[in-house]
Amino acid sequence: MLGVLTGIGGYLPPTVVTNDDLCSTLDTSDEWIVARTGIRERRKVADGASTRDLAVEAGKRALRSAERTTVDAVVLATTSFDRLCPAVAPEVAHLLGLDTVAAFDLTSACSGFLYGLATCNGLIATGVADSVLFIGAEAFTTLVDPDDRNTAPIFGDGAGAVVLRRGEPEEPGALGGFDLGSDGARADLLAIPAGGSRQRSAVGLGFAEVPTNEWYLQMAGRPLYTQAVERMSASSRRALKDADWAVADVDLFVGHQANVRIVQAVAEELGLPQEKVAVNIDRVGNTLAASIPLLLNDCVDRGQLRAGDRVLLSAFGAGLSWGSTTLVWPDVPVETVH
Structure with a gap:
């Protein structure tokens, strides 16, 4: 089960x-x-x-x-x-x-x-x-x-x-096997330095005040792009192997919407045509953990994703962390997200 x-x-x-x-x-x-x-x-x-x-x-x-x-x-x-x-x-x-x-x-x-x-x-x-x-x-x-x-x-x-x-595993909507991974050696490529136990602002208690910019996200864009494409591509291949799917079996690739060039590059690495790549980043930006479910909802609403379609999901983010899985899309109703 x-x-x-x-x-x-x-x-x-x-x-x-x-x-x-x-x-x-x-x-x-x-x-x-x-x-x-x-x-x-x-x-x-x-x-x-x-x-x-x-x-x-x-x-x-x-x-x-x-x-x-x-x-x-x-x-x-x-x-x-x-x-x-x-x-x-x-x-x-x-x-x-x-x-x-x-x-x-x-x-x-x-x-x-x-x-x-x-x-x-x-x-x-x-x-x-x-x-x-x-x-x-x-x-x-x-x-x-x-x-x-x-x-x-x-x-x-x-x-x-x-x-x-x-x-049951044979039902539409059943989650496939998961491929998950991380690389903490590169954690500083995408991080918010302040706010946790490692660095706290405690003026008057003998600690220095944290610089304002360290309360905000710090990002090293170029190395992150390379890591994202490499990790999502490899993870996707492992998830497909676990599902016993060929790349040609995939009807829709739903990748985390961090950057449209990353999603397109991963599809190219896998050999997926761009018409099988789901995209809505142009209208919503990068919504982190909300990205994939928002995109799935959008694809169903637009008719790009239908019951019975084979879907490959993959994501990459801070940590560094990444993951992929597969499922056959079930017949579920959606509400339009404006």
């Missing part, structure tokens, strides 16, 4: 930030951003809103898609926690009317959805839960320096969620 996807939902905050909006304060241009990332606009949480609020909305839609009102557990993947303590998931569960179920957060940045799927699959396979609501949610624009032209244009806010239930 293992996890079977039986519902999906997504949510984007209403505020749209276009490249032209960013250009009014940054030394950049729409042409520069599009050429390097493929992004034209992204969403931003309103003042006073947080990851919790996005997660609740996506969770509601996934539960409606699955025609469920209860689950045994809620798992939330995020890198933009509401607070260092406690976890966001229990509060999300409460707001969804799932008050006493098991609920916890996990973080693996942009690989969070793949790591979370594997975790939820394990909860089901071991009998801990018969059903799980798994949400990837990010209000990551709050952690990006608005004056940094290398990072500010890339990230957007949003949430995507799926419902998994106990089922």
Whole structure:
């Protein structure tokens, strides 16, 4: 027995930030951003809103898609926690009317959805839960320096969620084998230095104040690009081998939307034609753990993904971390995410 996807939902905050909006304060241009990332606009949480609020909305839609009102557990993947303590998931569960179920957060940045799927699959396979609501949610624009032209244009806010239930490996929606990996030796290529136990601001207690820029994301773009293409390509091949699929068997490649050039390069490395590559980064930016479920929801809504299609999922993110899996897409309803 293992996890079977039986519902999906997504949510984007209403505020749209276009490249032209960013250009009014940054030394950049729409042409520069599009050429390097493929992004034209992204969403931003309103003042006073947080990851919790996005997660609740996506969770509601996934539960409606699955025609469920209860689950045994809620798992939330995020890198933009509401607070260092406690976890966001229990509060999300409460707001969804799932008050006493098991609920916890996990973080693996942009690989969070793949790591979370594997975790939820394990909860089901071991009998801990018969059903799980798994949400990837990010209000990551709050952690990006608005004056940094290398990072500010890339990230957007949003949430995507799926419902998994106990089922058989032969069912549509059954999760395939997982390939997961990490390389902590390169952790500093993508990191927020301050905010954790390693570096804390404690003025008046004998510690130096942390420089402002260290509260924001630091990114080494060029080596990350190389690592992303290499790791996602190799991981995807291992996932395909585990599923006993040839590359030609794949109907749709759904890669984490970090940069359109990365996704296209991975497809080229695998020998996948670009018409089999799913893309929505132009409209939402990089939404980290929310990226893949938002893209899946979008593909179903646009008719690019249909029941019976063979789907390859792959992601790469901070840590460094990466992961891939496969599934045959089930017949599940979706709501349009505007």
